[in-house]
Amino acid sequence: MTGFRLPSSGLRAVRPAAFGADPSGERLERIRRSPNFVDGSFVNPEGTRTRPAGGSTLELAKVFLRKEERTRRSPAGTVPVHPTTFADLARPPASGLRLTWMGHSSVLAEIDGHRVLFDPVWGERCSPFDFVGPKRLHPVPLPLAALGPVDVVVISHDHYDHLDLPTIKALAGTDTVFAVPLGVGAHLEHWGVSPDRLRELDWNESTKVGGISLTATPARHFCGRGLRNVQHTLWASWAVAGDTHRIYHSGDTGYFGGFKDIGAEHGPFDATMIQIGAFSEFWPDIHMTPEEGMRAHLDLQGGRPGGVMLPIHWATFNLAPHPWVEPGEGTITAARAAGARIALPRPGEPFEPTAETVPSEPWWRGVAVTPQGGWPAVGPIPGDTPRDIPEGAVEGTGEPETVAAG
Secondary structure (H helix, E strand, O other): OOOOOOOOHHHHHHOOHHHOOOOOHHHHHHHHHOOOEEOOEEOOOOOOOOOOOOOOHHHHHHHHHOHHHHHHHOOOOOOOOOOOOHHHHHOOOOOOEEEEEEEOOEEEEEEOOEEEEEOOOOOOEOOOOOOOOOEOOOOOOOOHHHHOOOOEEEOOOOOOOOOOHHHHHHHHOOOOEEEEEOOOHHHHHHOOOOHHHEEEEOOOOEEEEOOEEEEEEOOOOOOOOOOOOOOOOOOOEEEEEOOOOEEEEOOOOOOOOHHHHHHHHHOOOOEEEEEOOOOOOOOOOOOOOHHHHHHHHHHHOOOOOOOEEEEEOOOOOOOOOOOOOHHHHHHHHHHHHHOOEEOOOOOOOEEOOOOOOOOOOOHHHHHOOOOOOOOOOOOOOOOOOOOOOOOOEOOOOOOEOOOOOO
16 A cells, blocks of 8 residues: 655654654564565555445445434444443452453453553544544543553554554553554654563564463554555554463454464464454455454354454444444344354443353443334343353363373
8 A cells, every 4th residue: 555755854743743653773674574564565464455346435425424324323322331440440350351341442351360451542533633533432431540550552553543642642651561563663652652661573473471472463454644654564463361361352354364373373262352343345355344253253263152252343433334333233143143152241341251141232222223123133142141161171261171191
């Protein structure tokens, strides 16, 4: 993808701080040595379209402006935010694993005594400016400081709805470590994060923070924050392993065959956090539909409906032409078809994926525009019932039991 080249160093000097910084020096040399950097830019593991053949910006604008569809892209009422408190999160999870979805792709994961914060976005808009751009559809469930200490902040890529300047600046004042894809560290250093707190990884590279291992795994997406989107920062999904549990965060990605490889290498997972929102026929290969997201979850679990899938990248910002409720409704449909267990927490609602039950109410129906014909019947949703333990697995680990020969 080519971009607009700034005509002078003078314009570079006045560009918004939120644009971040371009990689340079040894960081840029490392990027150029990456096997995933080809002909001057990072490339995807499979061919990628940003819109279908014949698609145009004008056609997309027409879709966004249709009055009858525009009202369905936002909630009709107040989104219910769970009243989580500092005290709630200060109590350790009984199982050793707890997830708290903060909205969109932001998740606090407490895993085997460590706290991992994925793609934290506490800003009011996902934009380089505070007066324009997609605005929150619900408030942040609790202040950033109320999360308590965080061991590591994980960033999937540098788009505004995943890498938020005010949030990073607030976290820069703590002693947390940042695990980021190759090149993204340039933005963080520009915003005040000390280089010695950065763990900058290429695909399939790992780092240890305390007792957990974090691996940057492939994804099918793209990058860019400013006028010169030259694809010099990598995008990634993340596999995180503790002493007992394993979790996966997809970041933004289109569906691709590499999920099976990630699952074989790093899974199966107790929980996957999978992007299922902001999809469109105008960018079919960089975001997944709910059906594709469920397919990815199954691939990551070795083809079986193990663990719990948490749908992410929806409900918080209006970023695509589809109705606001479609990612949630589509995830329920896909989970029923696959017999897979899903969690449907309200923003800010903590849950333990290996517990007997997880949140499973389609909470969005109470605040959404009712579709023509009404809502589908609410039958059993995978997640209501005790989880299935895969044959030969040790409860709580998701891993096959090793039996000594004798």
